[in-house]
Amino acid sequence: MTAIETEISGRDGSATHKAYHRLREMIVTGDLRPGEKLKIDTLRARLSTGASPIREALSLLTSDNLVERIDQRGFRAAEISASNFTEILTLRCTLEDLALRESIAHADQQWEEAIVLAHHRMQRAKADKKADFEVLHKAFHMTLLANAPSPILLKFCSQLYDLNIRYRYLAGSALDYQKRDVSEEHSLIMSTAIARDADGASASLLRHYRMTGDFLAGLLGDGALG
Amino acid sequence: MTAIETEISGRDGSATHKAYHRLREMIVTGDLRPGEKLKIDTLRARLSTGASPIREALSLLTSDNLVERIDQRGFRAAEISASNFTEILTLRCTLEDLALRESIAHADQQWEEAIVLAHHRMQRAKADKKADFEVLHKAFHMTLLANAPSPILLKFCSQLYDLNIRYRYLAGSALDYQKRDVSEEHSLIMSTAIARDADGASASLLRHYRMTGDFLAGLLGDGALG
């Protein structure tokens, strides 16, 4: 079977893979609430698949810190807390700072162009109010780091990104963080990165994260979430 | 059933748990070589358990970067490389530095005593040439960090520790890293940590890692491993 035929037949990965991505999305977007019991049978019915793929997907999500495993009592969606959020924010700032500097240190034309492209796609999606804005927003941020020759570090950053964005979803898209001039911030990050200005890029990136972070931390402190 | 009864009855977790720990150990110690194909059926027979626990254990190990999943072709033990080793060492230095400083910042008597105890147990095991030296060595290092109020960071450190120690096992215990005066280094780390000397503790910890690291990196460069 060729790649094209594969595409047509819709076999875009195993049942486990699909369940993994679907469940991850449901947890990150808050469709499955923090602390909620994740019953195999319920999920099996909801995603119309077997129990094995669900179990395996939940296992994988456990290691992403999105699902907690309780001894012999199954799984639940990870809890949220102010301290957890603060930890994520702090770690993210440390690790992304590291990754961004490494990425810039290995800058080349290809990377530069990838950033411009990712930025454009994100802007376009935002203007069109496309649903895939969030996907492209993550892609933009990961592209900034992608040149760091450090796959483990990038994996950590990706995980932390997802843990963080979950809080944003839980705060509700109503609390539209886009009201702030995020576009301006993104542009600044892009231009400093492309200019190989490591200090400038890092500073603007961390400011970007901390502004959103402080905002969400405030909500958490008020008990507005959960 | 109380915790003590559980202990006695030997029911120390599910089949998946046991398989997970056993497989992790086999990979870390090099019993399963880097890149080796991990066939479900072979492992099932070897650990005398079912296929489901094996699959689930391998899934979990995937997220620890100890096992790689190949599309629809099963699992294999993670590959090793000089760049991978360097990355682990670098990340470890960064993250443990962070964790150690946080740990010291939250120092209290209980933590102090835990360190002394962990250190003593490790020394004792080493003198007796006990097989559990490695377990206690890890325990000592993790205890140093354990006071950092940052579970995700500690998890990362634990993962990186295991990834790193794997290289040491692969280099062979023949290349006894204990020939160096590691005891002296451990003592220095302990005393500086207990003295709440964050800079001193961090410096001695990182020196400890880098010395072992440089030694192993040399071996890797010569192609003595793999």
Add this chain to the structure above:
DNA sequence: TATGTTCAGATTATCGATTTTTTTAAGTCT
């Protein structure tokens, strides 16, 4: 000779059923 194709054997992924464990709720005793 190099390239592509087919087919058996091996292996993985998934399913349905069984076993074990936990939870719930009712009943019993003090």
Add this chain to the structure above:
DNA sequence: AGACTTAAAAAAATCGATAATCTGAACATA
């Protein structure tokens, strides 16, 4: 009533079997 036991129901963990997929060798083709 409150605490303890026991029985039934629910759920998770595991197993055995089946379906889907991959691998590699033998063969055909250019």
